[in-house]
Amino acid sequence: MALRAGVKLLMGSGVLWRQQGIRALFATPRRKAAGSPTSHQAPSASDLNSFAFRSHTCGELRAAHVGQEVTLCGWLQYQRHDMFLVLRDFHGLMQVVLPSDADGSQLKQTMSAMPLESVLLVKGTVIPRPSGQENMKMATGAVEVQAKEVQVLNTCRKLPFEIKDSVKKSESLRMQYRYLDIRSAQLQYNLRLRSRMVMKMREYLCNQHGFVDVETPTLFKRTPGGAKEFLVPTQEPGKFYSLPQSPQQFKQLLMVGGLDRYFQVARCYRDEGSRPDRQPEFTQVDLEMSFVDQLGIRRLIEGLLRYSWPEEKGTLPDPFPVMTYAEAMQRYGVDKPDTRFQMKIMDVTAQMRPVTVGFVQEALSKSNGCVKAIRVPEGATYLKGKVLDSTLQMIREQYSQDVMVVFVRSDGSWKSPLGKNLTEELQKALAGAKAEDLLLLAVGPHDTACAALGKLRLEVASRLEECGVPLRDPNTFHFLWVVDFPLFLPKEENPEELESAHHPFTAPHPEDMELLYTDPAKVRGQHYDLVLNGNEVGGGSIRIHNSELQRRVLQDILKENVSLLSHLLEALESGAPPHGGIALGLDRLISMIVGAQSIRDVIAFPKSFRGHDLMSNAPDYVSAEDLQLYHIQVTPKQ
Amino acid sequence: MALRAGVKLLMGSGVLWRQQGIRALFATPRRKAAGSPTSHQAPSASDLNSFAFRSHTCGELRAAHVGQEVTLCGWLQYQRHDMFLVLRDFHGLMQVVLPSDADGSQLKQTMSAMPLESVLLVKGTVIPRPSGQENMKMATGAVEVQAKEVQVLNTCRKLPFEIKDSVKKSESLRMQYRYLDIRSAQLQYNLRLRSRMVMKMREYLCNQHGFVDVETPTLFKRTPGGAKEFLVPTQEPGKFYSLPQSPQQFKQLLMVGGLDRYFQVARCYRDEGSRPDRQPEFTQVDLEMSFVDQLGIRRLIEGLLRYSWPEEKGTLPDPFPVMTYAEAMQRYGVDKPDTRFQMKIMDVTAQMRPVTVGFVQEALSKSNGCVKAIRVPEGATYLKGKVLDSTLQMIREQYSQDVMVVFVRSDGSWKSPLGKNLTEELQKALAGAKAEDLLLLAVGPHDTACAALGKLRLEVASRLEECGVPLRDPNTFHFLWVVDFPLFLPKEENPEELESAHHPFTAPHPEDMELLYTDPAKVRGQHYDLVLNGNEVGGGSIRIHNSELQRRVLQDILKENVSLLSHLLEALESGAPPHGGIALGLDRLISMIVGAQSIRDVIAFPKSFRGHDLMSNAPDYVSAEDLQLYHIQVTPKQ
Structure with missing residues (x-):
């Protein structure tokens, strides 16, 4: 191959900057022209290169690009024969050929000492690979980039493990170095699919069905009986906020407020101490609408899932099958049957x-x-x-x-x-x-x-x-609605008393209204669970919109102190429309779609099962001064 | 007008249900067929009526609908002449004519006692208003609905204030009854515009430019010097999470992780005690990208705002004007000039x-x-x-x-x-x-x-x-970039020492690198603020991606304890790409666009300036038992 004059080596890495002078480190590569059509007009597909230094990702060059001058940015995946670099980004791998003339020899020498995972910018020309050297296993394997200029943007100096999906590493090591783990193809896929799917859900709800995305507070009042709610001390002595387990009250109040189609991808909190595959904070696709019945919500969610379902995961039925709680318990012994x-x-x-x-x-x-x-x-x-x-x-x-x-x-x-x-x-x-x-x-x-x-x-x-007998195909997705749950259950500690099977705002089944006064334990609720392959991935209900009925349930049946919910009862008296909603557990849903073992694999920065952030070491001790501001002190050990 | 036989009155309200029998209360109105094309196919515009009992909103009927059978749901806005109801929903007002024959007389009698803001479902036929009785001030004023059936879905029993924008009420009353305040046309507009604009931002970032929506944790470790961070006690004695003021560390770690275009509509927390027009939790449109320079981020944000800008608010320039910090201070005496x-x-x-x-x-x-x-x-x-x-x-x-x-x-x-x-x-x-x-x-x-x-x-x-001299038109939107801020400022308490003007991760201006070693106080940072009409609505920077430089800034210049940020320094050594980002203050931005006096008017459930939720009375005292679980106690008054 003919070699071009003017091969340049710019070094921006920490290792090299002292030799190169300070400025070289901060030499700004030229950015792709911001005024170019791709960055300013609405393209039909995502423009992954707009506003950036690169002209292409490492995964997109094909034979059709031969002859083009390109700029690539990425991580050094490996080197071969002192002549080839393989550059990686989230989109793929690209082979780069170093020049073999005199000008290129310094570059080769520098590169030969370059640690893997260093960050490079390569300018060059797309050329076909010599006949017989194409790599058909690589999406870009028909071509390579003949480098004219290589800039070292950063040198990688330490790596606790190799960035290869094939390299086994313990989960605690992965979590301690989460920023490296995220470079894996699997996590990139999981997080990007999650983003794409949530975006489609938003399009469906917001653009197609007029839902309004409303952010509700997370610093709120403790719910009656709200064990498992984290507390947040305030600067007012003795007063605490609580981090809510769901926006339940707020979404009902929005309905009373006439904001009649609400949704939110809501952060929720639940303090369960140490539990496997639970996170102290998690995400719900939360929605509520007015003037709707159970079937309306179910059809909405079925439409939502069909619309946002990843193409590569097949299609979903229309409608989803439905089973009563009684049947589920009888035929499957559980309220979330795996019907695969x-x-x-x-x-x-x-x-x-x-x-x-x-x-x-x-x-x-x-x-x-x-x-x-x-x-x-x-x-x-x-x-x-x-x-x-x-x-x-x-x-x-x-x-x-x-x-x-x-x-x-x-x-x-x-x-x-x-x-x-x-x-x-x-x-x-x-x-x-x-x-x-x-x-x-x-x-x-x-x-x-x-x-x-x-x-x-x-x-x-x-x-x-x-034993190798295939029974439950992880690539098959059996959604199922379970309906007609009991509204109340006997309390474990005192079976004479009743507690809500789900929550006290669930409306009774219209056919069971009279039982509410005669035999409340027999009342079915207008609750529905969405089950996927034996896992509960969502649940919701038609709510009580009548204040007298709500008061009867809270006060007479559940024996709750209604004063803590007086604002909700007042709201129901102020012109509350009939309404209902649902919340989907996004972490669980996505983890099942991508076939992850744990919800930790679909969360960018998860906590360990003990609730620890292993990267930053949270939670941690704080100074007495910090506590003083909040008028609290740690109880000394007994 | 001819009257139709079979006029029905169904009552579902609490006041009436005893007379009507239990079932009537829960009589489920028929929902719009879920299988109809509007609910299942992707419509070109939002279908506001899919899956619901109504066929139309109260604001959409026009002369073209005359003759159609419709179902409306809404709140009783007022009654006229014992014959007309005006029904309101978020979309508008609709006049309903009650039948005047014998069948209708019971209905009229019931309606005459019906409190305003009761919730009704009306079925009827769209008819033209009699000639001369059209109301041109009303979007639906050419027509009315001849009722055939009225269902009382809920009776409104108490109202602390009328639902009319013209009725003045104190802000504390509005916040105590926020669910009523949300019924006002102004709040409906503000919240719906906010949702629409955020959706457009997502389309621009996610669909057009390949950004990935990543949720980062809010239960995190205390930042060094992180005063103003709320604490969250855990069940591990003495250990606390902290609610972060921004996802700064996480977004940088995502860049190190090769997830090179991140964004999030992020909930952030800041405990500032009582401050007017601040909220303890607020929302940022937060983004970060790799392989980008300052101009790239600015152009991205300009494109984002132009794309998401509400049509009714005019157009924005391309590009936005830029001013240096020095010029802003010299010509306007402030770093956020109002250039109107x-x-x-x-x-x-x-x-x-x-x-x-x-x-x-x-x-x-x-x-x-x-x-x-x-x-x-x-x-x-x-x-x-x-x-x-x-x-x-x-x-x-x-x-x-x-x-x-x-x-x-x-x-x-x-x-x-x-x-x-x-x-x-x-x-x-x-x-x-x-x-x-x-x-x-x-x-x-x-x-x-x-x-x-x-x-x-x-x-x-x-x-x-x-005095009536117009100077600052609230309907004019002057965006301005302010750049070239100083990287460090003398500490107020000890001007011999330096602190970060913004945060310690901001990269120095490439031209000022040598000053970092000779006269750090003179170094400019690669920080940029977005100013709108004299208010800061965003700020960001190109970050330091070199670990040695980051260590020098933290350790030698700022005298910070770097061990608290060791995970970040390690990450920078592990192949960190050049990167930068920005965060827009969504509450402030939206409040300026809708011309609200306070950010409280663009937040569904805001806290008072003292940080109180006046509706639920949060924060509040909690039981000793609850505190015990977290190994804390309230410090007794001295």
């Missing part, structure tokens, strides 16, 4: 009634007694011995529920602790059972049996997957 | 040198001594007596600077305390002075004289405006 796979819970009570074994008879003699079963295809092949025993033991400990195991032998005969008590009727009820299947039976109170089998269903799925 | 009007500061030192009056001679004998002047057109007419005296007294108290007043009499002769000492040269220098002008002269040290006249310029403008 079968193994549903079957009721075989009738078929088991004739069984004369004592414990079965005893269980069935009680009012809620029943026998439930799930059939595990190929379970007899993969689930046995210790693995099965320890799984059943775990269920026994968590649910106080024994589970009977029936193997279908390869010859089709059944092996069961009930022996010949296993009636023909039962065998018929489980007629789908094939050789090598496993049947799991729970005898006991209805709710316990279902809950235990529901948990067992998921555990068994994990065990089978560990 | 003249009265600039003139230097008349040379012309005053010959004046033999003692105090002038003394002032000019000092190194920074000077004489500065502003000319107030028509000032002699409007500014005199007590008003002028008290204004000058205020300046004297704030700046320790006397100001001489020269009147230009109607015959053109000058009246001055200097008498004949007012030289001909000086008169020439102020040659623009006309009859009835006022000249204000400050003799003293340069910076003091300029600052005093700068303040006086604004005060005088206010006095003149009070």
